[in-house]
Amino acid sequence: MTGLDRRDLLKAAGAAGALNLAWPLSAGLSPAQAREAAEALGADYDPAPFTLGVASGDPQPHSVVLWTRLAPEPLAAEQRLPEIVEVEWVVAADPRMRRVVARGTVPASATLGHSVHVPVSGLSSGTRYWYAFKALGRTSRTGRTKTAPVGDIASVRFVAANCQAFHDGFYAAHRGIAREDVDFVLHLGDYIYEHGQVGGVPADVVRDHEGPAVFTVADYRRRHALYKGDASLRDAHAAHPWFLTWDDHEVANDYSGTGGGAPFLQRRAAAYQAWYENMPHRDAGTRSLPDPVIHRTRRWGGLLELTILDLRSYRSAQNLADGTILGAEQKSWLKRNVDGAPDSWHVWANSIMLSQLRGRPGGPYMFTDQWDGFLAEREEVLNHVHTSGLEDLVVVTGDWHSAFVDDIRPDFDDTSSPVIGTEFTAHSITSGAYSADWNRTNGPVMGAANPHLKYFEGNRYGYDVYEVTPRRFNDSDNAAGGTSQR
C-alpha cells in the first residue's frame, strides 16, 4: 500500500517539523511512494512506462531522431524492467496515426536507462509528422515533429529556451512553447541543475529538488526524471523537434570539461550519459558515449544555417593566455564552417554570453566563465568572421537569466570596430533573475560600460521567438514579470 495524499503528506511532514524532508524522497519512502509524494506536490507523469513523455530532435531534410525512455517509476534508481525491452515506433503523416510512413522496433537497454533514440530516415523535407511508441503492451502519447525544408523558403520561426531550475518556478514558459506555431525549439542549456534542495516546500519555494546534489548515473537519471515531471516540459518536447546544446549545470557549476581529477571525471561521465539518455540527441558517432558530440551545423532550407556550439566539453580553465572555450578541434571546425558558409542567415547556438560585459566603465569583466574569460580565442574567432566576410550573423545565447541585445564587434573596446553581428540573450525559463532593484541600479551602469550593449532587461522569465525571413530577423521576447507563474 503506497497511499499518500497531499494533505496527509503535508500534515505528517509538518508534524515532524521537516516539510522539506518530505519532498519527496524522505527516508523510508519507496520509489513508488516517492513518486506519489512528488505528484502530491506538483509533479506528474505520463502513464507508465512512458512516464517521461516523448520527444524528437535534430531535424534534417529527410530524417529526425525520435526519443523516449521507459521509466515506470521515474524517481527510482533502478527500473523494474527486463534488461532489454523491445520498443515499437511508428511515424505517420497524420495526427491520428492512420497514414503510417515508417515503423520499426528498437531495443531499450538498461545500460542506457531504457532510453531509445531512433534516427528515422526516408522522410519528406519540410513536412510535419506524428509519432508514437509501444512497449510492454502500452502506447505512448503521440508526438509531433517536422523535418527541415530544402531550397528557398519564405520564413522560419523558432524558439530559444534556457535555464529551467525546477525549484525556481513552474514551466509556464514551456506551456507557451508547446502552443507556439514554430518549426523547432533550440535549447541553450541548464536543462537541469545539479545541486541539492534549496528550501522547504511550500514555505520557501514553490517546489524543490528531490534530494541532495547529484553525482552518479542513477542520481542524474532521477534529476532528469524530476524535471520531466512538469507536464509543460513534456508537452513542449512532444510538440516540436528540438536542437540541443548544454551549459554547466547539466554537470556542475562553472565546470571545465578538460579539468578535474578522477572523482570529477566520474561525475562528468555520469552526467553526460544521463543527459544523452534523456534527450532527443542524435550522436554524431565520431567519438562515442559517454562523451556525446554536440557541435554541428544544420540548415533550414536556404534561409538559415544553424551552428550549434558546445562551450563546455573542450574548454580549458578561464583567464589563461592560451585558454580555449571551444577546444582546438571545434575551433578549427567553426572557422572552416565560416569559410564555407552559404549565403543565408547564420545563427550560432551559444550557451553562454559571447559579447564583452564589463561591470562598470573600464572595470573588470563581470563573469569570466563566459567568453570574457577566453579573450584571445574570442578575438581570433570574431576576427575570422570579419575577415572572411561572413554576413548576417546572429548569436542566440542563454545562461544570464536576463535579456540582452548586443552588437558584436571584433574589438568591443573600440567603438570604431565594425559591427559583424548581433547577439540576443534570452530570459530564463524559470532560473532566478536579478531583482528589479538590481536592474534599476546596474542596468544603466552596464550600458555605460558596454557601448555595444543595446538593450537589457532582467527580472522576467520566458522564452524568445525568432521569426526569420530573407530580409528580416525578428526577436520576440515572450516573458512574464516578477516570478515565473504557473
Next chain:
Amino acid sequence: MNLVVNGNAESGPGGSAEPVGKVTGWEVRDGAPALIAYSLGGGYPTPADPGPPARGSRFFSGGNSPLTSLAQDIVLPARGRTGRAHVDAGRVRYTLAGWLGGYAGQEDGARLSVEFRDGRGTPLALSVLGPVTAAERQSRTALVERTASAAVPPGARTARVLLVLTRSGGGTSNDGYADAISLTLTATGGDK
C-alpha cells in the same frame, strides 16, 4: 575470446615512458600514450604493485598529454554461438573488463568504456568503467580490476571500445594507467 586487439599493451612500439604515435590494434584519438614496462621503475607501476595477476611486461599510460584516448572499433561476429542470429534473439551477453589505475595520491585516471551500435551507428548499449580514484586505490600506485556485464541488444553489429587517460593538476606525466583490457561475448540459453 577477447575481442580487443592488444588489450594488454604487449604489441608494437613502446617499453619506455616515451609516448608512441601508433599502438597496435588501436586508433590514437587524442594525445599520445606510452606503453610502459613494469620493469621501468621511476615511480611507475612495478610487478610488485597491485595489478593484473597474470600481467605481461607492459601497461598503457597517458604519456605526456593531459588527455590521451585510444579507440578500437570491433565488428561483432557474424556467425557462431555469439553471432548475429543469437544477438538478435537476445541470447548473447558481453563483459567488459580492465585494470585501471593511477599514481599514489594523484587523481590522474583511466576510463574504459564500450558502446554497442547498430548497423547505422546508433548507440544501443553502454558500459563505463572508472576512472579509478586515488581513494579507490587507497592512495597507492596501483591498477584495480573493474568489470561490467550486460546483454548485447538485438541489432548490435559493432562495438567501440574507448580508453581515456587523463592528467589532473600540473606536471607533465599523464599517470592514468590501464592493462588487461578485454571484451568478451557469452552465449546464453539454448542453441536454437
